[in-house]
Structure formats: structure tokens, C-alpha cells
Amino acid sequence: MSVAVDTVAPARAGRFLSALNPLAKLAAVIPATVLLVFVRDLTTPLVFLVLAYAVLLAGARWTPQLAGILVLAVPLGIAIIGCGFSLWADASRVDTTPVVLQIGEWKLFAGALSIGFATALRLGAIITLALLSGLTTTGADLVRAMVQQLRVPYRIGYTALAAFRFVPRFAHELDLIRQAHRVRGAHGGRGPFAAAARALGYVVPLLAGAIRHAERVALAMDARAFGAYDDRTERYDVPFRTRDTLFVLAFWVASAAIFLSLFPWGIA
Template identity: 55%
Template sequence: MTAEAGAVTVRDASTDAPAAASPVVDPYAERAAPRGRFLYALNPLAKLAAPMPVMFALIFTRGVVIPTVLIVATMLLLFVGAKLGARTMVGLLVGTPLAVAVLGLSFGIWVDPARVDGSSAAASVVLLEIGDWRFTLAAYLVGLATALRIAALVLLSLLAGLTTGGPELVRAMVQNLRVPYRIGYTALAALRFVPRFGHELEVIRAAHRVRGTDHGRGPIAWLRRTVGLAIPLLASAIRHAERVALAMDARAFGAHRTRTERTVSRWRARDTVFVVAFWIAAGALYWWVLSAGVDGGFAV
């Protein structure tokens, strides 16, 4: 077996003829962006910088028009610019309205009646009455506005969350924001511990099932199983942390102020266009709502 030009050539022992060559797989290679999905081609920082001022303004916004428009626009951006699975699309289309309805009801129940405008027509519409307590449409609308703001904040964060990986974000922060690479890549290594722990937990559970030590019901059995999982999981975590530390030391991680990067993260003109266009569209929405007086504007 010989390695030539980045490929591995396997020779047949009987004929000494080269078999089919298989290229060396790079586990850190960049994933090809889906065609026609422009969000993957943007710099991760652009996908953070564009919605961030809008998310900050949403905190001080009241009413239902602005968050509703932002929810619809963000969903359209995700459907057009990101490659979403069927479950994710169903979750966005079905889960978002359900979550807004449930949260709106929950927040509306806890609204202080003194903060509800009693002169509005919605205040006279009673949805539920138990004794002296009344749940009015005005209280529900206050809770609904809060729920819509939360949903808009979550969806805006998904612009970067669904189209950006951890390594991509770290590279962009280190190279474009000049975050010290010791901090960036150390945080990335810590985040990668989470899926590792999940895999180790499944291995330990499988071993317990093979040995027949996972039987029993009730709180005592659950506590016994939890303790039996925690100790080997902690030992595995310590071993993994030691291996990661030794690997980082062997590569002289942190020995110099700068380091070379295998993949360069650039801020391109399209990133600037996306950020500016996003800000202009959001500013136009706020200007229209405030000038037309169709919403509550900003909370004080």
C-alpha cells in the first residue's frame, strides 16, 4: 500500500496491480453550501450583525404588527436562503403559531389588570370568568404581543443558528473580530465535549443493559442508575480532557500570539449588502408602523 499525491493506492496481493484509489478524507474540510441557498455563503458575523439591532429594538416594542411582520419575513428568509429538513419546516410552520398561542395565553393570565387599558373595546370582552377574576381580550392581547416578540427573537437568532457551524463562527470571530485564538478555539473544544458526553452516555447505558443492571422501577432504582452512570461518565470525561490537553500541547497551542489558519474567513461585499439591506428593511418597517400609528410603538 502506497500513498501518492494525497491518495491511498491499494495493490492486489495476487496480481500486484493497483486497485481503486480512495482519496484521503479531510474531517475538517468545508461543507459545500447548497446551491441557491445564499445564507450559507454569508460570513457568520454578517448573519449576527444584521438581526442584532432589530432584536434589541424588539425588546422595547409593543403591539403585534412589528413582531408579526418580522416572524413572516424571517421565515421566508429561512425557507429561501437555508436548506431545511422536513421536520424543521413543520416545526416552524406549525410549532411557531402553537407556541405563540400558548405563551400568549400564559402571559395574558399573569398580566396585571391595572396595566390594561380599561377604556379599550377589548377590555369589555370577557374570555373567562372565575368568581371575581376576569380574563379579558385586552389582557390576552398584551400576552400575545409578548409572545410574538419572543417568537420573533427566536426566529431571528435562527438565521445564524441554522446556517452556521461552530468552527465557522469561531474562525470568523478570530480572524475578523480579532478575538484571541486561545479563547475562541478553547471555547470550541469545550463545546465539542457535549456530543462526546452524549456518545459516552449511550455506550455506558448499553453496557449496563448487557449486564442486566438497568432493571428496577421507582425513585430508588432511578437514583441507583443515575449514580451508576455518573461515575463512569465522569471518569470518561477526565480521560477525554487529558487527551485533548495533551493534543493541544503537542501542537504548541497558545505558544505564539498568532497562528496560521487552514481556512480563511473573509468579509465580502455581499456581507455588507446583506447587513445594510436588512437594516434598511427593518428601519422602513418601524418607520411605517410609527408614522401610520397602526401599532403600539415603543414601550416606555
């Protein structure tokens, strides 16, 4: 039998990343993600950023969300973080480098820019590598893979999935509550006090709906004998295939080649 929270079919639409096992996508990027924490140069994270972009563009379905993240969010975030860390860098440690900008007595050194953007690129590369799994994996598939391959107890996995799926339901119920308030003319006026009053008016019905939904889920799980047996059958399998192993090995080889080629000046 399957519990109520496990009735969504696995996501297979899109390109090759969507068809890979979620654990394969995680295992592929973990070594590079851990090692990127320790690099201090500009080149290494930039190369990994390009690699992650290439894999996403080739293996993920192009959507407005993906376009917004890759074209706007990541570059803008790197620029903002890079400038911010450049301003916070200790000038006494980089005062031997050329001056890029001077305003009165204050000076911005090239070394500070290098430190700031090295940090920003490192964060950008780590986040983009995480997107390989985050943008092409559903929570249901990840839980199934953890239960089937990592032998995580299904009581833990599916309970966490049930809690995770409360979030979109709460968003839907909140939208319904807001519409009901507008229909009744209870939207109030403007200003911070009116906004706080509206928020308080949403809390009680939202909590009531959450309690009702939790009770229904608990009753449904009890009716299906959730937790009564050590193992449960799966309606959908998320197998670890040969292509998953090849993807992990290929990414590890590429990551090792990047680090080894840049090792003399890429690792602090």
C-alpha cells in the same frame, strides 16, 4: 498548523444563508433584536416574524428540524406564552376593553389578550431572528470568523470550541455506557429510586471518560505548540465577502423601513 479541534471543514451545504459569514448573520439581526425589546404592539413583531420566516424558507435548507421549529415549536410557543401572559395581565388596566371570556366573576378582557400576544409575538420574533444564524452556522465557523475578523485571541476561541465539542462526545459516551449496562443486565427496575441508581451508575464511567478525553486534547494541543505564538495559520478561511455586506445592509434597510413605518404606534 491547526489544532485538533479545528479540523472540521466549514459548512457550505445548503442555500445562501449557509454560505454567508456567521458574523454577517449576527450583525444583520442585532439592531432589530434590540429594538424589538421595546415594542408593545402586535403588528411590529408580527411583521418581523414573517420576515424571519421568509428569509429562513428562502435561505436555509429545508430539514425536519427546521420544519419542526417553524411549523410546530414557534407557533405553539407563541400560543402558550400569549395565553399565559394574557391570564397574568392586570385586569384593572384593561377593564375598559371588551370582555372576551367570562367564567363566574372572572373576566378575560381583549386588552389582556392584546398584551399577552404582543409579548409572545415579540419573543417569537426575537427567537426566529436568532435562528437565522443558529440554524445555518456551525460553532467551528463562528469561532473561525471571530478569530479572523474580530481578532479574538485564538487561545480563547479554540479553547472554547474544544470545550463546546465535548458535549456531543459526552452524549455518545453516555449512550455507550447505557448499552453496556443493558448488556450486563444492570438496567435495574422501575421507579424513581431505580432511575436514580442508574444515573449514579453512569456518573463514574462518564467522568473517567471525560478526564481521559481532556488529557488527550491537552496533549494534542501541546504537541501542536498551541499558545506558543501570537498568531496561527488557518486551514479554512471564513472570509467576509461583498455578499455578506450586501446581506447586512439589506436587512438593516428592511428593519429600518418596518420600524419607521410603524413608529407612531409600534414603540412604547
